[in-house]
Amino acid sequence: MPEVLAYATDDKSCQFHKTTITRREPGATEVFFEVKYAGICHSDIHTAREEWGPVTFPLVPGHELAGIVTQVGSEVTKFAVGDKVGVGCFVDSCGECEFCQQGQEQFCTSTEKPVVMTYASTGRDGLPTAGGYSQGITVEQDYVCRIPDEIPFEAAAPLLCAGITTYSPLKRWGAGPGKKVAVVGMGGLGHMGVQIAAAMGAEVSVISQTMSKEADGKKFGAMHYYATSEEGTLDKLRGTFDMVLSTISADYDVDALLGTLKVGGALVNVGAPEKPVDVAVFSLIVGNKIFAGSNIGGIAETQEMLDFCAEHGIAPQVEIIGGEDITEAYDKVVASKVRYRYVIDTSTF
Numbered sequence: 001m002p003e004v005l006a007y008a009t010d011d012k013s014c015q016f017h018k019t020t021i022t023r024r025e026p027g028a029t030e031v032f033f034e035v036k037y038a039g040i041c042h043s044d045i046h047t048a049r050e051e052w053g054p055v056t057f058p059l060v061p062g063h064e065l066a067g068i069v070t071q072v073g074s075e076v077t078k079f080a081v082g083d084k085v086g087v088g089c090f091v092d093s094c095g096e097c098e099f100c101q102q103g104q105e106q107f108c109t110s111t112e113k114p115v116v117m118t119y120a121s122t123g124r125d126g127l128p129t130a131g132g133y134s135q136g137i138t139v140e141q142d143y144v145c146r147i148p149d150e151i152p153f154e155a156a157a158p159l160l161c162a163g164i165t166t167y168s169p170l171k172r173w174g175a176g177p178g179k180k181v182a183v184v185g186m187g188g189l190g191h192m193g194v195q196i197a198a199a200m201g202a203e204v205s206v207i208s209q210t211m212s213k214e215a216d217g218k219k220f221g222a223m224h225y226y227a228t229s230e231e232g233t234l235d236k237l238r239g240t241f242d243m244v245l246s247t248i249s250a251d252y253d254v255d256a257l258l259g260t261l262k263v264g265g266a267l268v269n270v271g272a273p274e275k276p277v278d279v280a281v282f283s284l285i286v287g288n289k290i291f292a293g294s295n296i297g298g299i300a301e302t303q304e305m306l307d308f309c310a311e312h313g314i315a316p317q318v319e320i321i322g323g324e325d326i327t328e329a330y331d332k333v334v335a336s337k338v339r340y341r342y343v344i345d346t347s348t349f
């Protein structure tokens, strides 16, 4: 059984320490890959701080993994030793239900073989799953994506969550030429949303809390940049956008954002704050507005997103950190101080 170094927290105070975990030998259709880089998603923080409910500790988070295959099972056909691969938020599902068949494995409805999240979940072996803050992982080949050579490897990991979580709703809700799209919150997800929406051909605006990231927003492809710290910003934007993508990780004023939509426009929420948000029905009724959600994306669409990013020269802007820096990085993410995703280099373990 492969033993690997990892970083875990023993409770919701999120003081990370080095540990050793055991991975299973790859089965016939599984691959083992050395995790080289792991992104820190704000969802890791919500989970480990138990903002979404209780979890089992010790916890090894991480659902943005980039690595290199070092072992393949006897029936693996999709990958070979040496391949650059990535894994996102889930590592298994039934493969047979309506949603698995549609390539939306994240919505697997099976009760016998339910979706297995990369961490804080129960694996098929009945053991708690452990995520990407580790030097290696065993995964069923159907839940692994290929990382194109055009994408800088040390920056690829965040695409496996931040990339797909923004690509999927932008595509579904028609971001493209002639469409005005606002991305709200320019953190890990937001800075990918800006790049992807711009590459799809939309006219992109950023709505941030401050103007401090304006130059970066424009570099990522935004044509306009607004800050809610400036009085009256959302009032001035009334009736402007076809689509607003909210990546805000905290409570926010949904009605004010709905007001920035054109008639028939959609506010798509991907941020997952701890507490429920309020919405006034009149904000929806007047103007036939849509308030929608979106949850990551399936495996085929994740591969499509990776290929799209390679083709368009898009990549996350990352700050590489070591294992010892994870504890502090959590506070910096919550304080919006990351530019724009922390990626853990597992060779520092």
Ligand code: NAP
Pocket: 040, 041, 042, 043, 044, 046, 161, 162, 165, 184, 185, 186, 187, 188, 189, 190, 207, 208, 209, 210, 247, 248, 249, 250, 251, 252, 269, 270, 271, 272, 273, 294, 295, 296, 333, 334, 336, 338, 340
């Ligand atoms: P992040 O890097 O911390 O970015 C969140 C951004 O939200 C911040 O950069 C900040 O942008 C803005 N923000 C933070 N606090 C705010 C507040 N009080 N009011 C207004 N804006 C605020 O986090 P992330 O990794 O991108 O994740 C964003 C959210 O999406 C998290 O809640 C995460 O759990 C969720 N998520 C959901 C899915 C899904 O499938 N739906 C997948 C992944 C993540 P500015 O500094 O520009 O204001």
Ligand code: ZN
Pocket: 041, 042, 043, 044, 063, 161, 162
């Ligand atoms: Zn995530």
